[in-house]
Amino acid sequence: MIQPQTKTKEKQVRLAIWPHPQLKKPAQKVTEFSDKLVDTAAEMTAAMRHLHGIGLAGPQLLIDQAIVVVDPLIYYADERYAEKNEVKPTTLINPRYESNIDITTKTRERCLSFPDVFVDIERPASINLTFQDLSGKTINGDLFGLAEVDIQHEINHLN
């Protein structure tokens, strides 16, 4: 199969690999919602696609800001949960979550910053998520399934 070529020139993605110090400290809260933030989110999304990830957090790209990008395709990957997800974010600014269920789910997770490591991680099966969008508007909703696992994973990179 022929892979589609990107029109933009190939950019080297600088990815922080554990134990990079950027991965060990909390990310700075975003306070300015400007065009620069939109550009940063677009760069992070391009890097995520380039690396074939389904989610990426700012610190992984040496961006010391509380920004997470996720692939929207993950919301449709599991039809059991797709309908239940109240929010379908692709860029999350200053995200945080609380567990809202006693049931846990165990998922084999991998992380671009831990190459070749697969770990079974137990997490709450559902979360209540709060974040800001690129305009600074606060959004809240419940999240289930793969999207929820992915977003919990990425938010953990900010803390």
Ligand SMILES: [Zn+2]
């Ligand atoms: Zn990760």
